[in-house]
Amino acid sequence: MEYEILIEGEIAVNWQMEFEGFIFSTINQASDRKFTRMVGTLKDQSALFGILARIGNLNLTLCALRKLK
Numbered sequence: 001m002e003y004e005i006l007i008e009g010e011i012a013v014n015w016q017m018e019f020e021g022f023i024f025s026t027i028n029q030a031s032d033r034k035f036t037r038m039v040g041t042l043k044d045q046s047a048l049f050g051i052l053a054r055i056g057n058l059n060l061t062l063c064a065l066r067k068l069k
Contacts, residue, residue, distance in 0.1 A: 003065065011060070022040035
């Protein structure tokens with residue numbers, strides 16, 4: 001299943017290695033806020049929970065999670 005995850009702020013390049021297989025892009029809002037969009041495929045819900053745990057462990061702010069396919 002493919003997911004889109006939106007994180008507040010810009011994720012540092014060295015932290016991107018924690019999310020192997022995800023494609024990252026930066027979104028700039030008109031209010032000068034930045035977000036990181038992560039898109040990737042996960043094999044099951046357990047893998048999704050692992051990604052969400054990593055986001056929490058890195059003290060990142062999760063803004064949105066959406067299943068694409």
